[in-house]
Amino acid sequence: MRDASPAKIYALHIGVIALLFALNFILPDYHQGLFARIMALAVFAMGYNLLFGYGGLLSLGHAMFFSAGLYGAGLTVYHLGWGVPEAFVVGIACGALLALVIGLLALRTSGVAFMIVTMMFAQVFYLLILYFAAWTGGDQGLVIQQASRVVAIGGASFDLTDPTVRYMIALALFSIILLVTLATVRSRFGRVLVAIRENEERTKMLGYDTVANKLAAVVASGAICAASGAAYALLFGYVGSSFASIQYSILPLLWVLLGGAATTLGPLIGTLFMYYVTDITSGFTSAYLLIVGVALILLVLFFPKGVLGSIRERWLGWLP
Amino acid sequence: MADKNGFFDLSKTTLSRRTALKGMAAGAGLALAPGFVRYSQAQSSAPIRIGFQSHRTGIGAAYGRWYEKTSAAAVKAINDAGGISGRKVELVIEDDGTDPARGAEVVNKFAKQHKTDIVFGTLFSHVVIGSAPAAGENKIPYFVVSEGHHVASTKLNRYVFQPGITDVKSQIQSMAPWIAANAGKKVTQIFPDFAFGYDHRDYLPPALKAQGGDVIAQIAIPPTESSFTKYFPQIPAETEVIYHVMVGPAVLTFVKELGEFYGSQRPQLFGFIDSLEAVDINSPGLEFLDGSHFWEGSPRYAQPDDSAAQKAYRAAVGIDDNGAAVGDAKDVSTAAHMFGCWETLYVVKKAMEDAGYKGPEDRAKLVEATEALKEFAEGPEHPQGPKTFNGKIHQCFGIQNISKVEGGKLKVVHKTKIEDGLYEPEGDYTTQAL
Numbered sequence: 001m002r003d004a005s006p007a008k009i010y011a012l013h014i015g016v017i018a019l020l021f022a023l024n025f026i027l028p029d030y031h032q033g034l035f036a037r038i039m040a041l042a043v044f045a046m047g048y049n050l051l052f053g054y055g056g057l058l059s060l061g062h063a064m065f066f067s068a069g070l071y072g073a074g075l076t077v078y079h080l081g082w083g084v085p086e087a088f089v090v091g092i093a094c095g096a097l098l099a100l101v102i103g104l105l106a107l108r109t110s111g112v113a114f115m116i117v118t119m120m121f122a123q124v125f126y127l128l129i130l131y132f133a134a135w136t137g138g139d140q141g142l143v144i145q146q147a148s149r150v151v152a153i154g155g156a157s158f159d160l161t162d163p164t165v166r167y168m169i170a171l172a173l174f175s176i177i178l179l180v181t182l183a184t185v186r187s188r189f190g191r192v193l194v195a196i197r198e199n200e201e202r203t204k205m206l207g208y209d210t211v212a213n214k215l216a217a218v219v220a221s222g223a224i225c226a227a228s229g230a231a232y233a234l235l236f237g238y239v240g241s242s243f244a245s246i247q248y249s250i251l252p253l254l255w256v257l258l259g260g261a262a263t264t265l266g267p268l269i270g271t272l273f274m275y276y277v278t279d280i281t282s283g284f285t286s287a288y289l290l291i292v293g294v295a296l297i298l299l300v301l302f303f304p305k306g307v308l309g310s311i312r313e314r315w316l317g318w319l320p
Numbered sequence: 321m322a323d324k325n326g327f328f329d330l331s332k333t334t335l336s337r338r339t340a341l342k343g344m345a346a347g348a349g350l351a352l353a354p355g356f357v358r359y360s361q362a363q364s365s366a367p368i369r370i371g372f373q374s375h376r377t378g379i380g381a382a383y384g385r386w387y388e389k390t391s392a393a394a395v396k397a398i399n400d401a402g403g404i405s406g407r408k409v410e411l412v413i414e415d416d417g418t419d420p421a422r423g424a425e426v427v428n429k430f431a432k433q434h435k436t437d438i439v440f441g442t443l444f445s446h447v448v449i450g451s452a453p454a455a456g457e458n459k460i461p462y463f464v465v466s467e468g469h470h471v472a473s474t475k476l477n478r479y480v481f482q483p484g485i486t487d488v489k490s491q492i493q494s495m496a497p498w499i500a501a502n503a504g505k506k507v508t509q510i511f512p513d514f515a516f517g518y519d520h521r522d523y524l525p526p527a528l529k530a531q532g533g534d535v536i537a538q539i540a541i542p543p544t545e546s547s548f549t550k551y552f553p554q555i556p557a558e559t560e561v562i563y564h565v566m567v568g569p570a571v572l573t574f575v576k577e578l579g580e581f582y583g584s585q586r587p588q589l590f591g592f593i594d595s596l597e598a599v600d601i602n603s604p605g606l607e608f609l610d611g612s613h614f615w616e617g618s619p620r621y622a623q624p625d626d627s628a629a630q631k632a633y634r635a636a637v638g639i640d641d642n643g644a645a646v647g648d649a650k651d652v653s654t655a656a657h658m659f660g661c662w663e664t665l666y667v668v669k670k671a672m673e674d675a676g677y678k679g680p681e682d683r684a685k686l687v688e689a690t691e692a693l694k695e696f697a698e699g700p701e702h703p704q705g706p707k708t709f710n711g712k713i714h715q716c717f718g719i720q721n722i723s724k725v726e727g728g729k730l731k732v733v734h735k736t737k738i739e740d741g742l743y744e745p746e747g748d749y750t751t752q753a754l
């Protein structure tokens with residue numbers, strides 16, 4: 001990464017947030033809703049990117065962190081009748097706690113073994129959701145009723161099912177996580193993570209506690225993914241086991257690879273791209289996944305480091 | 321009125337009374353011209369657009385294809401008979417990938433982009449439950465053909481209906497009297513360890529107990545299992561009936577291994593045809609099922625006593641006497657369920673006509689008109705049989721078929737009564753705001 005003034009970098013990110021804000025007033029209804037969903041899921045991708053892109057740890061089990069947030073928030077509202085803000089916090093706490101436990105165990109491995117161990121834990125988590133179907137709704141899932149998805153702050157109340165409120169909350173979460181990610185990767189901790197990714201032995205030799213840093217990355221990543229899951233449950237009103245399946249562990253990997261691993265804005269671009277390719281092509285053919293696959297192959301051929309990763313490599317070396 | 325330089329000069333223009341009258345007459349003539357007449361009626365004669373949420377890909381694809389065929393046939397029949405309130409019906413199809421997240425997006429797409437009048441046709445329960453919030457938020461009526469108990473549980477919302485197919489709780493309850501009276505009173509259940517299996521696990525024991533029978537063992541098999549022999553020793557020796565509802569590609573292995581385990585000395589077998597929908601009953605390995613019984617919503621095979629309406633329905637959808645596509649004997653239909661699409665579309669027609677439905681602004685009226693429906697008589701619109709409808713729980717109740725596998729075909733041996741499947745409502749959607 002070539003040096004660039006922090007002002008330029010922050011201006012770019014603020015610009016993206018401002019653009020997304022403006023889009024709320026420009027986009028047609030359907031796309032406004034789709035963008036809200038994309039922003040909520042881009043947070044998932046950003047959480048994944050922190051660990052995979054910057055920390056170099058390839059996990060195939062992040063669906064469990066997303067769904068820890070999803071169920072943590074959803075079940076608290078469904079069974080305990082808690083309010084939305086409290087449920088959101090519970091969701092994040094569930095994800096962070098799970099990430100801490102999984103991190104402590106899985107970080108005893110590395111490389112392919114780490115990938116397999118995380119995948120196995122995610123599978124256990126998925127089967128637990130099915131096993132405790134009496135509480136989780138099993139594979140059918142649960143609906144969080146509209147009446148429960150209202151936030152009362154002071155005298156005002158915000159209905160999360162209102163398209164604009166939902167868009168703005170998704171944007172707020174996305175913006176916070178984007179700026180937190182940006183600050184993190186530019187911080188000492190972020191640079192240590194990159195150092196671990198590039199050469200763990202050398203980083204250790206320099207005196208850094210690589211295990212502690214990796215664990216911190218797993219927990220931060222898990223908490224961010226859980227925030228995405230919690231937001232998803234509360235904004236869209238459905239909690240289901242399909243979000244804990246292997247598919248949702250692979251999706252953030254695809255989104256990140258597509259947008260550009262170790263780029264702060266790559267996860268948004270990857271998520272946006274995948275969603276729209278699916279949405280548009282499914283209107284023409286039932287073989288849309290084939291088209292998605294061809295698009296991915298073309299991207300790998302011409303943008304091997306993802307869209308933003310390749311742009312950074314070729315033209316804009318200062319991109320974080 | 322252009323001046324000699326070719327420019328308009330309004331200051332020099334005078335409008336005589338004669339010119340004004342001529343202009344008004346021309347305007348009136350234009351307004352009455354065929355083009356304008358058509359335009360002014362566009363609102364009321366434009367087609368009614370029905371968003372069909374189809375499982376074109378994913379695990380529901382076999383059902384999705386047949387649901388589309390049946391719906392297309394129903395729409396053709398409705399249009400040939402004059403449409404709904406004189407308006408043609410048009411299906412707008414979107415694939416949901418049998419995925420609940422995509423399902424919710426598809427409902428949003430129908431409501432906001434395609435601007436369809438209603439959404440219709442979903443089968444898989446998790447997709448229905450995942451999509452229901454989107455239907456409620458968009459206030460767009462959502463007519464599902466799922467057989468899940470989710471609608472009747474009143475855990476969804478006021479915009480979700482299931483008027484064309486009975487729910488699984490009602491189906492299971494209807495089976496109990498026949499099982500206890502004809503197959504045996506000591507029943508062992510074998511079911512997949514997920515929601516579809518849990519419905520059977522939870523609803524059969526009380527229903528059977530009420531008939532003097534008893535579920536003596538329940539064996540849940542993990543969905544990932546591919547071999548079943550190790551579970552069979554858990555079946556108690558005194559078992560008189562094995563009640564099985566395994567689904568998915570492992571069914572053939574399950575039946576084959578069960579046959580190897582028992583040989584010719586087997587208890588009675590009772591299953592739900594869901595296990596073998598779109599699967600040829602004469603597939604190698606299924607011989608063991610000969611003489612066993614199955615639940616069927618609508619019979620796959622043509623029956624000697626089929627009504628004229630049933631015959632017409634089968635011909636319209638394009639299935640032969642064996643329940644396969646006309647011209648392709650290997651393309652076995654999902655006959656036990658897909659009739660629900662046909663019947664649901666006729667319920668939509670009736671409710672829209674009752675409501676005087678004009679467009680999306682009348683969706684609330686359509687909800688109320690649907691809730692007001694009570695009965696659907698057997699006939700061309702309801703070829704599976706008569707039904708009652710409970711507007712409070714948005715669920716219909718109807719007859720069920722019990723069929724015996726005989727000579728490689730399914731022969732209906734018993735039809736239940738509507739009353740067999742009735743149960744106490746668990747809530748009331750009509751108390752929710754529209």
